[in-house]
Amino acid sequence: MRRRILVSKNGPSTSLQPNSSVPDLLNLRPGSRRNSWLLHVTKELGGATGTLHGGCALAAVAVAMEATSDRPVSFISGQFLSRAPLGSTVTIDVDQLVVGNRITQAAATCSYEDVVVLRASAGLGGRELGVDRSWLSAPNVPPPEECPPRGRTSETGYSFTDQANIRLAGQEPGQKTVRYWARLPESLASTAPGLIALADLLPSGMRVSLDSAFRGSSLDHTVRIASLVTSEWVLMNIEAATIRNSIGHGAIQLYAQTGELLAIGSQSFALSKLTGDLDR
Numbered sequence: 133m134r135r136r137i138l139v140s141k142n143g144p145s146t147s148l149q150p151n152s153s154v155p156d157l158l159n160l161r162p163g164s165r166r167n168s169w170l171l172h173v174t175k176e177l178g179g180a181t182g183t184l185h186g187g188c189a190l191a192a193v194a195v196a197m198e199a200t201s202d203r204p205v206s207f208i209s210g211q212f213l214s215r216a217p218l219g220s221t222v223t224i225d226v227d228q229l230v231v232g233n234r235i236t237q238a239a240a241t242c243s244y245e246d247v248v249v250l251r252a253s254a255g256l257g258g259r260e261l262g263v264d265r266s267w268l269s270a271p272n273v274p275p276p277e278e279c280p281p282r283g284r285t286s287e288t289g290y291s292f293t294d295q296a297n298i299r300l301a302g303q304e305p306g307q308k309t310v311r312y313w314a315r316l317p318e319s320l321a322s323t324a325p326g327l328i329a330l331a332d333l334l335p336s337g338m339r340v341s342l343d344s345a346f347r348g349s350s351l352d353h354t355v356r357i358a359s360l361v362t363s364e365w366v367l368m369n370i371e372a373a374t375i376r377n378s379i380g381h382g383a384i385q386l387y388a389q390t391g392e393l394l395a396i397g398s399q400s401f402a403l404s405k406l407t408g409d410l411d412r
Contacts (some may be wrong), residue, residue: 140182169224171195183215185292189327201236203257209354210252216244270387273301274315310337322363331397337370348403355397363388
């Protein structure tokens with residue numbers, strides 16, 4: 133069961149509808165103000181350190197923007213500023229900056245106790261001109277059932293990535309490219325919020341490229357949607373670019389099992405401490 137969020141002239145309301153585009157995982161509900169939304173930080177939305185997972189936060193913002201604008205997200209970019217602990221409730225405020233005939237440009241803040249956790253900007257909508265295509269192709273990797281599972285990685289023993297089914301599709305410590313298969317319930321992995329959340333595994337992949345475990349925090353996260361082909365499994369192709377002044381930069385492409393490009397992304401993150409041998 134997924135929830136469909138409806139928006140009226142008097143503000144948002146919700147009704148439970150099967151097969152809607154709003155995943156139960158996010159548990160997003162309307163706030164007290166117009167274009168305001170509330171997200172309860174459950175352990176399913178947690179990151180490795182017991183706070184709100186950055187990718188899940190940005191995915192929730194994307195869902196809130198889609199519900200507010202009644203248009204699908206094309207790209208979204210977030211800047212991470214603070215953390216929200218498990219059990220807390222964060223508020224997402226959406227501002228439709230420009231509403232065009234086909235495209236809405238929007239901004240949002242995600243806050244906890246008056247502290248901004250995340251700022252985001254996005255473009256939503258588009259049009260059909262018969263020119264859609266992709267120039268990227270999926271790498272050749274073994275199918276998910278032939279790939280070993282990745283073990284749990286969080287300090288708490290339960291997090292968004294721990295409860296996801298992630299398989300190692302190709303990784304060699306010290307090399308720039310790391311590949312994972314990932315699956316989420318209800319084929320959520322290939323939806324826009326699923327892709328946005330999963331793309332936040334980029335720093336985890338760059339641990340393999342650095343051949344070292346480390347602590348750190350994401351600084352930004354950008355995801356651009358290429359297509360929404362339904363796929364039980366999603367292939368993540370992570371490419372490390374550089375680390376300078378202990379700030380890492382990388383890119384990611386996400387593909388359907390049938391080879392279609394689903395999304396591309398990029399991310400920067402700060403390394404705070406090397407913690408020993410590679411642990412994931």
